[in-house]
Each structure stands twice: as structure tokens, then as C-alpha cells.
Amino acid sequence: MKNIWLLAMLFLFLTACSNNSDEFENTKENEELQSLDVQFTIPESAEAGETVTLEATVTYGEEAVTDAEVMEFEYWNVKDEENTTTVDPINNNDGTYTAEVTFHHPGTYEIYAHTTAREIHNMPKKSITIDGEATAEHNHNHATHEETDDSHHEHAENFRMSFDQVENVQTSEKTKLTISPSLNDQPLENAEVRYEIIQEGKEKHEWIDATEEAGTYSATHIFPRTGLYKIVIHVTNDEGLHEHEEHIVEVTE
Known part of the structure; x- marks a missing residue:
């Protein structure tokens, strides 16, 4: 009878060890999977x-x-x-x-x-x-808004900049930025338009090139964070024109 009990106890011990080993291997496998x-x-x-x-x-x-x-x-x-x-x-x-x-x-x-x-x-x-060939780095070739002396910039005579004010801007969604500049009451074509985007409290400036369609210049941007952003619109052309105008945009979740 004593031998039977000893065999039973040994069997239970080996079974427990086997179960613990299986649990260890499963835990180890799960840890490896959860990398x-x-x-x-x-x-x-x-x-x-x-x-x-x-x-x-x-x-x-x-x-x-x-x-x-x-x-x-x-x-x-x-x-x-x-x-x-x-x-x-x-x-x-x-x-x-x-x-x-x-x-x-x-x-x-x-x-x-x-x-x-x-x-x-x-x-x-x-x-x-x-x-290919090296291209101009606009961040270096264009002064940022803070670097210009005329923060309250006055446009050249007969120059107008019509910006489509954006509303209900949300993070992680594409927002279309559009302006229609004019000179002498005529649409300004063949210009270079760039959007300088600055989040309040941040030093980093983002520059976005706009594409033209019949005197209207558009670009899309995804705002990564909520908060207030300053958008400085820069307009230049080969005739020496360099105008800028700033707008504030609020971005929500």
C-alpha cells in the first residue's frame, strides 16, 4: 500500500512539473509574440x-x-x-x-x-x-516671418491677397489652404506662393509650396496637434514682388 501511495505522489509531482514547464513555455512564447x-x-x-x-x-x-x-x-x-x-x-x-x-x-x-x-x-x-541636381532650400532662401523687420507689412500698391479662411480645422485631417492674389485688379499668375506654418509656442516652421491653377494657389496640410497656428502666406515673382500676409487658425481634435 505504501508503494502505491509513493507512486501516486511521484505521478502528481511529475504532472505538476510538466504543467509548470508548459505554463513557462507558454508565457515565454507570449512574451516573444508581444514584441x-x-x-x-x-x-x-x-x-x-x-x-x-x-x-x-x-x-x-x-x-x-x-x-x-x-x-x-x-x-x-x-x-x-x-x-x-x-x-x-x-x-x-x-x-x-x-x-x-x-x-x-x-x-x-x-x-x-x-x-x-x-x-x-x-x-x-x-x-x-x-x-539629380541640388535644388534650393527655401527654408534658407526665404526669411521667416520673425526675421522680417516689417511685421505689420503693407502690401505693394494695387496688390491684393484674398485668402479663403479655413474653419473647423481638425488634427490628422487634410486642410486645403487657398489664396487668389491680384495685382492691378488682375489675377497674379506665374508667382511662387508658399505657406509658412508656425504653431504657437513652437520654434519649428513648416514651409509648404502651393500649386497654381489660373491665378489661384492651393496646398493641403495636415495639422499634427491641437492649438493655435500662425499661417504666413508668402507671394513672390520674377519681377521682384515679395508680399506676405498672416492669418491665425485654430486646430481642434
Whole structure:
């Protein structure tokens, strides 16, 4: 009888050990499955001056990460590794984070997608080759609104700038910015129109080139955060015209 009890106890002990081992393996497998994954996609090449979209898809296991603590793109020319640029992307609230950048000089650029979420850091790196001739960097060629001496700018005689004021602007949605400038009561064609976008309390300025259609200049922008934004509209042409006008836009969720 004693031997039977000993055998029974040994069987129960081995079964418990086996169950604990299975639970450990399952826990370990689940931990491995619940890793932070960042799928970083960019084109292999582009032309100098062309807008390039950077996109990172962030998941934790099967869960889309919509609230990453840190998500930013950092890039540099491989021949000038000390000079890096960091860009904050737009959170599309579906696990994807996107940003648009323009490379003005040919060469090879390396880009990190710095991501921190669920107390894990992941930083995949990609490279892109930029072909063609160097293009002008408008951020350097155009003075920002703060750098101009005439903050209360008066337009040149007979120049008018009609801006379609935007309302109900929300984050992560495309907003169309449109102006119709005129000179001597005639639509101003073949001009260069750029929107300088400045969020209140931020030092970073974003520049957006508008496209023309019969004297009307439009561009779309996605505001990444709520708050007040100053939009400075710059209008220039080959005849030496350089006018600007500012507007305030409130962005809500």
C-alpha cells in the first residue's frame, strides 16, 4: 500500500512539473509574440527636391500602437553624419505614423525611425538614394516671418491677397489652404506662393509650396496637434514682388 501511495505522489509531482514547464513555455512564447514591431517603409530612391513620404507601422503583438511615447524620424547624408535632421510625424491613429520630407541635395541618406512604446525602444534604419541636381532650400532662401523687420507689412500698391479662411480645422485631417492674389485688379499668375506654418509656442516652421491653377494657389496640410497656428502666406515673382500676409487658425481634435 505504501508503494502505491509513493507512486501516486511521484505521478502528481511529475504532472505538476510538466504543467509548470508548459505554463513557462507558454508565457515565454507570449512574451516573444508581444514584441514591439516597427515596419518602416520609404522609397529606395527619389529626385532632389521631390517630396518623400516616410511611414512607420507600429504594432505590439497583434495590437496597433496608436499612442507611441516617442515616434520620430532622424535622417542625415552619409557624407555628413554630424548634421542630422529630426522630423515629428503625423499620428494617423491607426498604428501608422507618416511624415513628408524633401531632400535638396543628391546623395545617400540614412534614416532612423525612433520608436518607444510599451517601455520598449525600436529603431529600424533605412536608406534612400537621392538623384539629380541640388535644388534650393527655401527654408534658407526665404526669411521667416520673425526675421522680417516689417511685421505689420503693407502690401505693394494695387496688390491684393484674398485668402479663403479655413474653419473647423481638425488634427490628422487634410486642410486645403487657398489664396487668389491680384495685382492691378488682375489675377497674379506665374508667382511662387508658399505657406509658412508656425504653431504657437513652437520654434519649428513648416514651409509648404502651393500649386497654381489660373491665378489661384492651393496646398493641403495636415495639422499634427491641437492649438493655435500662425499661417504666413508668402507671394513672390520674377519681377521682384515679395508680399506676405498672416492669418491665425485654430486646430481642434
